[in-house]
Amino acid sequence: MRLILLGPPGAGKGTQAVRLAAHLQVPHVSTGDLFRANIKEGTSLGVRAKEFIDAGQLVPDEVTLGMLFDRIGQPDCARGFILDGFPRTMAQAVALDEHVVADAVIDLTIDTGVLMERLCGRRVCAKCAQPYHVSMGLGDNCPACGGALIQRADDNEETVSSRLTAYHEQTFPLTAYYQGRGLLVKVDADAPIDEVTQAMFAAVDNLVAG
Numbered sequence: 001m002r003l004i005l006l007g008p009p010g011a012g013k014g015t016q017a018v019r020l021a022a023h024l025q026v027p028h029v030s031t032g033d034l035f036r037a038n039i040k041e042g043t044s045l046g047v048r049a050k051e052f053i054d055a056g057q058l059v060p061d062e063v064t065l066g067m068l069f070d071r072i073g074q075p076d077c078a079r080g081f082i083l084d085g086f087p088r089t090m091a092q093a094v095a096l097d098e099h100v101v102a103d104a105v106i107d108l109t110i111d112t113g114v115l116m117e118r119l120c121g122r123r124v125c126a127k128c129a130q131p132y133h134v135s136m137g138l139g140d141n142c143p144a145c146g147g148a149l150i151q152r153a154d155d156n157e158e159t160v161s162s163r164l165t166a167y168h169e170q171t172f173p174l175t176a177y178y179q180g181r182g183l184l185v186k187v188d189a190d191a192p193i194d195e196v197t198q199a200m201f202a203a204v205d206n207l208v209a210g
Contacts, residue, residue, distance in 0.1 A: 001026065001080040001208065002100060004087070006174060007108030008167045010119040010160070011189045012196060016108065017084040019197050020204065026080040034067045035059070045070075065095055072100065088171050093178075104207050105178040106200060108189035112164065119160045123149040 001024055005013045014030065021028035035053075038046030045066045052059045064086070072081055080103075087093040096102075121134040127147025132138055140149055154163070178184040185203050189196050 001204065002083075002103045003080070003204070004083045004102050004105040004178075005108065006105060006171065006178075007189060008110065008115060008172075009163045010115045010122075011108040011110045012193060013084050013108060015193060016189075016197060016200055017082045020106075020200060021082045023201055024080065024082070024204065026082060027076050028082045028084060029068070029071055029077070029086075031064060031068065031085040034064075034071055038067055061089075061092055061095065065092070065099075068096075069099055087174065090173060090177065093174055102178075102183060104185055104204070105174075105183045106203065107175050107178075107184055107186050108196070109186050110189040114190050115164070116157065116160060119155050120157050122155050123151055126150050 003020070003024075005017050005020075007013050017028045017030070035046075035049055039050045039053075040046070045063055048063050049059045049067070052063070068083075068086060071077070083102075087096050118133070123132045123134060123138075124130070125132070125142035125145060125147040126149070128142060128145045130142055130144050132142070132149060138149065141147065142149055153159070175184060185207070187196060187200050187203060191199070
């Protein structure tokens with residue numbers, strides 16, 4: 001199965017992509033991971049990406065696509081893959097279609113109010129990076145290692161609102177694009193994480209069976 005995960009920031013794409021990849025036994029391909037890996041390894045694409053990142057500029061699609069196509073061309077992706085964080089724009093979606101055709105696109109839908117509460121209440125351990133939420137009532141320290149629980153700089157209301165605006169302007173139109181091609185499968189991400197996972201597994205298993 002070649003799957004794309006869509007959804008606004010905070011919908012749980014990363015968490016669910018990892019679980020879905022394990023369920024289907026195919027690689028989870030994240031553009032963020034691709035950037036970090038290529039930069040760390042000093043590949044030609046990684047060097048180019050770092051130049052743009054260091055200059056505070058967006059990495060051009062041609063560089064991102066080069067990394068992505070190289071990754072999904074690896075032998076471990078022959079049986080399929082889960083794309084997380086790509087495509088983000090219509091131009092990227094069209095470019096991807098010209099290279100490989102997805103079997104389905106899972107859209108994690110979530111209420112904006114729930115999303116704001118989830119992101120703005122998120123905390124992460126400064127020592128071990130374990131994520132938590134203020135609703136858990138943990139206080140100021142990580143129960144796993146004792147490190148300080150902090151709020152990430154991009155988890156404040158102003159930044160979250162800006163990210164959501166960018167998502168609705170750039171990425172949300174892709175849902176109509178993929179729906180028009182009969183590929184879109186909606187999964188309610190308002191529910192608890194494990195329930196979302198089970199709903200996603202059921203949707204994908206139906207696709208496989210069908």
